[in-house]
Amino acid sequence: MRLENRRVAIMKRMRAGGWFLRSFQAGVLLFGMTAAHASPTLYERIGGEAKFKAIAEEFTNVILADDRINFTFADADIAKFKKLIFEQLCELTHGPCKYTGRDMHEAHAKLNINNAQFNALAEDLYIAFDRVHVPYRLQNKVMVMLAPMQKDVVKPGFVAPGTQAPPANVR
Numbered sequence: 001m002r003l004e005n006r007r008v009a010i011m012k013r014m015r016a017g018g019w020f021l022r023s024f025q026a027g028v029l030l031f032g033m034t035a036a037h038a039s040p041t042l043y044e045r046i047g048g049e050a051k052f053k054a055i056a057e058e059f060t061n062v063i064l065a066d067d068r069i070n071f072t073f074a075d076a077d078i079a080k081f082k083k084l085i086f087e088q089l090c091e092l093t094h095g096p097c098k099y100t101g102r103d104m105h106e107a108h109a110k111l112n113i114n115n116a117q118f119n120a121l122a123e124d125l126y127i128a129f130d131r132v133h134v135p136y137r138l139q140n141k142v143m144v145m146l147a148p149m150q151k152d153v154v155k156p157g158f159v160a161p162g163t164q165a166p167p168a169n170v171r
Contacts, residue, residue: 043095046138052095056086059128068120072111092145104152111155118154122146 046052060082064070073081090097101107122143129139 041094042138042141043090043093046093046134046142048095049090051132051134052086052090052093054132055089055128055134056082058131059085059125062124062127062131063121066120066124069117069124072113072117089142093142104149108153113153113155115150115154118150 043052046055060078063073064078084099084101087097087099088101089095091099125143125146126139129142
């Protein structure tokens with residue numbers, strides 16, 4: 001009988017809008033608000049798939065026009081490069097994509113890329129971002145994510161033909 005009395009008491013409180021029901025409703029409301037206001041990913045903040053495809057297209061165009069580094073892409077499959085750049089930027093910014101290319105060390109092992117060339121590529125990406133109207137603060141967020149790749153891309157001590165080595169005290 002005691003169990004039945006408890007059940008009746010709880011039911012009365014629930015019908016009367018007792019604490020249990022209000023607590024439950026508040027919990028559901030807070031959970032719903034949290035889910036509805038989850039922070040958008042950097043991928044979403046930049047503009048999603050269409051914007052990243054435009055970035056990959058423009059970035060490729062800028063690179064191919066840049067005499068400081070375009071020779072590096074002379075034998076490259078440009079369509080594949082665009083696809084991989086899109087995937088890489090998409091995945092890096094928490095978009096729905098999966099990067100299908102090789103890791104950066106393996107992909108750049110035979111290219112003898114120096115810091116000047118790496119920096120030229122970074123400048124070209126900034127130009128592409130500007131041309132497709134990505135806000136500068138978001139550009140910087142992407143660049144911070146890409147910067148650690150420099151150690152896998154640049155060959156220490158390599159000086160490309162036509163460039164000067166930095167003074168020994170600067171290295």
